[in-house]
Amino acid sequence: MRTVVIGAGIAGLVCADALARRGEDVEIYEATSRAGGRIETASVADCGVEVGANFLSSTYRVLPRLAKRLGVPLRPIRSRAGIITDSAVKAYKPSGPAMVRAGVVGWRDAARAGWALAGQARRLVRADPADPAQWADIDVPAAPWCAERFGRAFTDAVIGSAFRGYYFQDLATTSASAALAMVAYGARPFTTLTADPGLEAVPRALASGLTIHYDSPVARLERGARGAALVLADGTSVEADRVVLAVPGPRAAALLDDPSPVEAELIATPYSPGLLVVVALSRRLADHELGGAYGLLASPGRSGDLAALCASSRAGHAAPGRDAVTVMFDGEAAGECIKRGTSDEELVGRAVESLCALAPSLEAAVDQASSRVVRIPAAMPTCRVGRASLVRRYRGEQSGPVVLAGDYLAFPWSDSAALTGLWAANRVRLAAERG
Ligand SMILES: Cc1cc2nc3c(=O)[nH]c(=O)nc-3n(C[C@H](O)[C@H](O)[C@H](O)COP(=O)(O)OP(=O)(O)OC[C@H]3O[C@@H](n4cnc5c(N)ncnc54)[C@H](O)[C@@H]3O)c2cc1C
Numbered sequence: 001m002r003t004v005v006i007g008a009g010i011a012g013l014v015c016a017d018a019l020a021r022r023g024e025d026v027e028i029y030e031a032t033s034r035a036g037g038r039i040e041t042a043s044v045a046d047c048g049v050e051v052g053a054n055f056l057s058s059t060y061r062v063l064p065r066l067a068k069r070l071g072v073p074l075r076p077i078r079s080r081a082g083i084i085t086d087s088a089v090k091a092y093k094p095s096g097p098a099m100v101r102a103g104v105v106g107w108r109d110a111a112r113a114g115w116a117l118a119g120q121a122r123r124l125v126r127a128d129p130a131d132p133a134q135w136a137d138i139d140v141p142a143a144p145w146c147a148e149r150f151g152r153a154f155t156d157a158v159i160g161s162a163f164r165g166y167y168f169q170d171l172a173t174t175s176a177s178a179a180l181a182m183v184a185y186g187a188r189p190f191t192t193l194t195a196d197p198g199l200e201a202v203p204r205a206l207a208s209g210l211t212i213h214y215d216s217p218v219a220r221l222e223r224g225a226r227g228a229a230l231v232l233a234d235g236t237s238v239e240a241d242r243v244v245l246a247v248p249g250p251r252a253a254a255l256l257d258d259p260s261p262v263e264a265e266l267i268a269t270p271y272s273p274g275l276l277v278v279v280a281l282s283r284r285l286a287d288h289e290l291g292g293a294y295g296l297l298a299s300p301g302r303s304g305d306l307a308a309l310c311a312s313s314r315a316g317h318a319a320p321g322r323d324a325v326t327v328m329f330d331g332e333a334a335g336e337c338i339k340r341g342t343s344d345e346e347l348v349g350r351a352v353e354s355l356c357a358l359a360p361s362l363e364a365a366v367d368q369a370s371s372r373v374v375r376i377p378a379a380m381p382t383c384r385v386g387r388a389s390l391v392r393r394y395r396g397e398q399s400g401p402v403v404l405a406g407d408y409l410a411f412p413w414s415d416s417a418a419l420t421g422l423w424a425a426n427r428v429r430l431a432a433e434r435g
Pocket of ligand 1: 006007008009010011012029030031032034035036037038039051052053054055056166216217218219246247248251255274376379380405406407408411412413414415417
């Protein structure tokens with residue numbers, strides 16, 4: 001049986017790898033000249049900078065194991081974490097007590113949240129935080145659900161900041177399924193992981209063992225009763241028994257003719273936009289600057305249009321005597337700037353202003369000319385109420401030669417996107433066994 005995967009992001013790569021390891025005939029068609037999709041390491045001022053996924057967690061279940069098998073060492077980032085409140089940085093070693101000592105939440109609020117988490121212990125241990133279908137029974141609005149259990153202060157300061165900073169979206173429009181799944185990663189001891197020279201090492205290693213047709217954008221996907229055919233942008237037609245469509249939702253919507261109602265709803269998942277400005281610096285950050293933290297999340301409503309910051313040197317990726325700080329805009333500001341076509345110059349200026357408000361000593365070190373703007377119109381799938389249930393329904397209903405994968409069937413983190421690839425590979429294998 002011949003399988004074709006569309007898209008060499010982590011979902012498509014993981015799917016093709018799982019099939020190839022079982023000896024299946026599988027090939028990937030990828031629109032660009034590289035593998036990894038939204039796991040991408042760029043070079044700015046000679047520093048390694050993540051312009052897609054920034055880090056993995058040791059509590060992820062798919063990618064750390066995969067990296068180990070591929071011989072890609074994952075290394076802990078030992079720097080502190082931090083929250084920006086009222087334009088001040090509160091940095092701490094990533095742990096509950098340290099967060100309280102840093103004043104991010106009070107002891108009473110932390111105790112209440114800890115008690116509520118203990119009440120969810122069974123679920124937090126058993127359910128896979130990468131699999132929306134396993135959290136579909138709490139597919140209800142996150143803000144009231146979390147506030148009732150964890151208290152308003154913890155919900156706003158910790159969960160709300162994480163959704164804004166990590167996923168560029170607002171907890172007010174998020175499902176409790178995604179909020180609790182995210183909390184599950186932090187409910188046990190974890191470390192933040194990176195790879196060298198950057199996270200892209202993981203998809204690159206995966207890609208090296210697979211057959212990938214680069215620079216081959218698929219223009220159309222046609223399905224018949226016994227198979228499917230893709231039509232490439234140059235008009236070539238490629239036939240297969242099974243096609244795994246592992247591209248972001250808006251791309252999938254453009255390719256898939258005549259989707260079923262559940263497919264149509266899934267591929268219409270709205271995405272939050274991403275706008276990153278990588279500010280180049282002519283020197284290393286001093287230990288005290290930005291609280292010594294690798295990553296900083298901005299509290300909702302208190303930090304202008306800033307969502308998060310990330311420092312290259314603190315992941316061990318800066319060039320000697322240089323540094324780069326990535327300034328991430330929140331979803332609303334990013335959407336507006338992308339829509340209006342705000343110039344690079346203006347965006348760099350805004351990012352530098354936000355950065356220097358937190359660390360005025362950096363002003364003299366900013367190298368505007370080497371700074372870089374990255375616009376990602378569809379950065380992460382929004383975790384609206386109903387999507388976890390929809391994913392569960394799709395799993396139950398999927399049939400025929402086209403199998404969907406990719407992050408619109410996932411929560412907005414890479415381990416979850418990777419899991420959709422494993423699920424799709426399994427579905428293809430079952431179809432092959434049934435003949
Ligand atoms: C700014 C940012 C920060 C993030 N931070 C983190 C983080 O810190 N930790 C974390 O775990 N996750 C993070 N994520 C999420 C993570 O990057 C994604 O969940 C994951 O990379 C999605 O993988 P995917 O395979 O579903 O999609 P993609 O990576 O987008 O892959 C899809 C592939 O399909 C290709 N393609 C598209 N259209 C076509 C076509 N017509 N024909 C052929 N190929 C096509 C694309 O070129 C691409 O290679 C972040 C994402 C962003 C954007």
